[in-house]
Amino acid sequence: MANYSRGQIEDFLYHEAELIDSWQMKAWHQLYTEDAEYLIPPIEAPDADKNTALFIINDDYHRLVQRAIRLTKKSAHVEWPHSKVRHMINNVRIVSQSAEAVNVGYNQVVYRSKRGTDTFICHVTQTLIADGDSFKIRSKRVMLDLHALRPQGQVSIIL
Amino acid sequence: MNMPLDRGPDGFIRDDRQNNEFLVPRQAFTSDEVLAAERERIFSTCWIYAAHASEIPENNDYVSRKVGGRELIIARDSDGNINAMFNTCSHRGAMVGREPKGNNKALVCPYHGWTFNMAGKMVGQPADSGFPDDFFADGKKDLTHPAHVDVYRDFIFVNFDRAAGTLVDYLADAADYLDIVADQSAIGMEVTEGWQEYSMDANWKLLVENSADGYHAITTHASYFDYLQATNGAFRTDFNPTDVGGRCYSLGNGHAVIEYGAPWGRPVAQWVPQWGDEGKVAVEKLKADLVERHGEERAARIAEKNRNILIFPNLVINDIMALTIRTFQPISTDYMEIRAVSLAPKEEHPDVRRYRQYNFLEFLGPAGFATPDDVEMLQLCQMGYQNMPEVVWNDISKGMNRAENMGDDELQMRSFWRRWNELMSA
Numbered sequence: 001m002a003n004y005s006r007g008q009i010e011d012f013l014y015h016e017a018e019l020i021d022s023w024q025m026k027a028w029h030q031l032y033t034e035d036a037e038y039l040i041p042p043i044e045a046p047d048a049d050k051n052t053a054l055f056i057i058n059d060d061y062h063r064l065v066q067r068a069i070r071l072t073k074k075s076a077h078v079e080w081p082h083s084k085v086r087h088m089i090n091n092v093r094i095v096s097q098s099a100e101a102v103n104v105g106y107n108q109v110v111y112r113s114k115r116g117t118d119t120f121i122c123h124v125t126q127t128l129i130a131d132g133d134s135f136k137i138r139s140k141r142v143m144l145d146l147h148a149l150r151p152q153g154q155v156s157i158i159l
Numbered sequence: 160m161n162m163p164l165d166r167g168p169d170g171f172i173r174d175d176r177q178n179n180e181f182l183v184p185r186q187a188f189t190s191d192e193v194l195a196a197e198r199e200r201i202f203s204t205c206w207i208y209a210a211h212a213s214e215i216p217e218n219n220d221y222v223s224r225k226v227g228g229r230e231l232i233i234a235r236d237s238d239g240n241i242n243a244m245f246n247t248c249s250h251r252g253a254m255v256g257r258e259p260k261g262n263n264k265a266l267v268c269p270y271h272g273w274t275f276n277m278a279g280k281m282v283g284q285p286a287d288s289g290f291p292d293d294f295f296a297d298g299k300k301d302l303t304h305p306a307h308v309d310v311y312r313d314f315i316f317v318n319f320d321r322a323a324g325t326l327v328d329y330l331a332d333a334a335d336y337l338d339i340v341a342d343q344s345a346i347g348m349e350v351t352e353g354w355q356e357y358s359m360d361a362n363w364k365l366l367v368e369n370s371a372d373g374y375h376a377i378t379t380h381a382s383y384f385d386y387l388q389a390t391n392g393a394f395r396t397d398f399n400p401t402d403v404g405g406r407c408y409s410l411g412n413g414h415a416v417i418e419y420g421a422p423w424g425r426p427v428a429q430w431v432p433q434w435g436d437e438g439k440v441a442v443e444k445l446k447a448d449l450v451e452r453h454g455e456e457r458a459a460r461i462a463e464k465n466r467n468i469l470i471f472p473n474l475v476i477n478d479i480m481a482l483t484i485r486t487f488q489p490i491s492t493d494y495m496e497i498r499a500v501s502l503a504p505k506e507e508h509p510d511v512r513r514y515r516q517y518n519f520l521e522f523l524g525p526a527g528f529a530t531p532d533d534v535e536m537l538q539l540c541q542m543g544y545q546n547m548p549e550v551v552w553n554d555i556s557k558g559m560n561r562a563e564n565m566g567d568d569e570l571q572m573r574s575f576w577r578r579w580n581e582l583m584s585a
Contacts, residue, residue, distance in 0.1 A: 042353030054353035
């Protein structure tokens with residue numbers, strides 16, 4: 001794998017965020033590899049093992065695709081009408097890169113507005129693999145820097 | 160207490176068994192006076208679930224959390240006894256337990272250093288003068304305990320009323336259902352790592368109603384059923400959808416349950432093709448063990464039936480594609496805090512544990528494929544209640560016209576509300 005610059009990584013992360021924020025759910029799930037995982041670990045145990053602990057989100061590829069499809073439906077009541085979503089990404093670091101993959105970390109604030117506005121403060125790790133001129137996501141782990149999901153109450157959008 | 164509810168012949172509800180109509184006043188969800196009365200007449204007199212014994216397995220383990228509007232510490236002391244204490248220093252009131260869980264030989268108040276052992280006994284403070292020699296000797300500066308703490312099959316409950324009856328009498332027929340939960344393990348159930356703490360902008364009783372509501376599933380959760388349809392092997396192959404129906408039972412003292420067939424996999428113990436051949440071996444072994452311990456009939460009931468159990472006033476145990484203990488605390492009339500955990504057999508095979516934790520999240524929790532839509536419905540209800548005084552009543556009549564209640568009837572809510580009404584309108 002090439003020696004990627006932070007700018008290349010940032011371009012990709014901003015692209016993913018734009019797809020989520022503009023509700024392009026199919027294009028979003030197509031960013032993921034077929035062995036991908038999308039995780040939100042328990043707030044108090046961000047390093048927990050998904051095979052033993054109760055997570056908030058523990059999606060394999062099948063379920064993250066279904067999550068994306070669900071969010072396009074009127075019957076996903078919580079997101080119909082769609083809320084307004086905006087991702088703010090910063091402190092992007094390349095943690096490591098090898099021939100196979102690049103591991104990145106960043107901080108993220110996500111705003112969701114519907115009736116009121118909820119704020120999700122998080123730090124995120126992603127494992128990316130090369131895909132032509134861009135990347136695919138093999139792993140995305142979103143760790144919530146909150147005391148509890150209060151007053152947000154839920155994670156009904158993609159973080 | 161001066162409640163703004165209109166008192167009729169049945170109290171604050173309308174329980175018309177002639178015309179099979181059951182009505183609940185919407186002001187019960189919006190009035191500050193009603194919530195204040197609930198704190199006094201319900202949360203200060205009923206047995207309130209506090210913790211599961213597996214959360215404090217070792218001596219000197221403790222958890223601290225809101226229970227029934229109080230801040231409590233539930234601790235296992237150095238002799239292994241389970242204690243409940245109010246989380247407030249006997250000196251000037253600061254909370255002495257500041258972590259959600261821990262293991263300490265003593266709780267040291269961070270304000271002036273008053274120190275208590277894990278049974279709540281005052282054992283020291285830093286000043287060497289200013290108090291008579293025997294000032295702390297008679298226990299009057301110990302942490303205060305709720306009037307009662309008792310444990311049923313590892314479920315720890317407290318009661319703040321000195322005059323309360325026993326826990327087992329209070330549980331009435333719901334005790335049988337706690338047995339069915341506890342009997343899923345030969346050696347004991349445990350709360351797994353990771354808790355879900357979230358909130359809803361809705362009255363706490365809306366979540367009571369919703370947690371065992373079979374009627375809303377096909378409408379509210381249409382997108383969840385789409386997900387199941389799109390998931391290879393998520394259903395048992397021999398499942399007959401007409402079996403789902405199930406039954407609803409009132410269990411006494413406001414407790415109730417719906418019990419129904421499970422189309423999906425159950426970690427204890429109903430295999431589905433999604434879990435593969437190895438999973439089949441593990442789950443069939445579990446089923447065989449259940450048969451050995453409990454006989455064919457009870458084993459089949461434990462393994463293949465789902466149960467949504469309501470224990471009055473604020474404990475929900477959903478024994479479905481995973482097992483959740485969910486409890487919730489009213490903060491204001493339109494805001495509650497919710498805490499949910501996953502319960503599993505201590506001896507569970509790692510593969511089965513993995514299915515359990517994966518399955519749990521397909522439906523349940525603040526990012527599941529169903530719970531967020533429930534939250535949305537409850538918040539829509541709460542907002543709809545602003546249309547008072549013109550629109551006064553909720554209807555909870557479904558199934559009143561038949562003797563045996565179906566799983567999608569509303570008997571379980573009527574059971575809750577009848578008990579609520581007895582306590583509130585007495």
